[in-house]
Amino acid sequence: xxxxxxxxxxxxxxxxxxxxxxxxxxxxxxxxxxxxxxxxxxxxxxxxxxxxxxxxxxxxxxxxxxxxxxxxxxxxxxxxxxxxxxxxxxxxx
Numbered sequence: 001x002x003x004x005x006x007x008x009x010x011x012x013x014x015x016x017x018x019x020x021x022x023x024x025x026x027x028x029x030x031x032x033x034x035x036x037x038x039x040x041x042x043x044x045x046x047x048x049x050x051x052x053x054x055x056x057x058x059x060x061x062x063x064x065x066x067x068x069x070x071x072x073x074x075x076x077x078x079x080x081x082x083x084x085x086x087x088x089x090x091x092x093x
Contacts, residue, residue: 042079
């Protein structure tokens with residue numbers, strides 16, 4: 001599935017991921033390939049993408065997580081997620 005993470009200043013990430021863990025208003029939730037369409041508000045926390053690697057041009061925005069060999073996190077204050085047809089966009093602050 002394809003994910004794009006955008007802030008007002010720059011594109012944080014654009015590429016293929018295995019899954020993504022997001023901080024929602026009701027708690028964390030994870031999206032995998034073939035997930036149902038969803039629009040959700042995001043709150044202060046960590047967006048974690050699970051992928052083999054982050055392209056070098058985006059790596060400065062992410063922290064490699066110790067929990068899994070393929071987890072990378074990015075801190076947000078708030079945002080919105082739209083996911084449909086294995087494509088997601090996150091507008092984050």
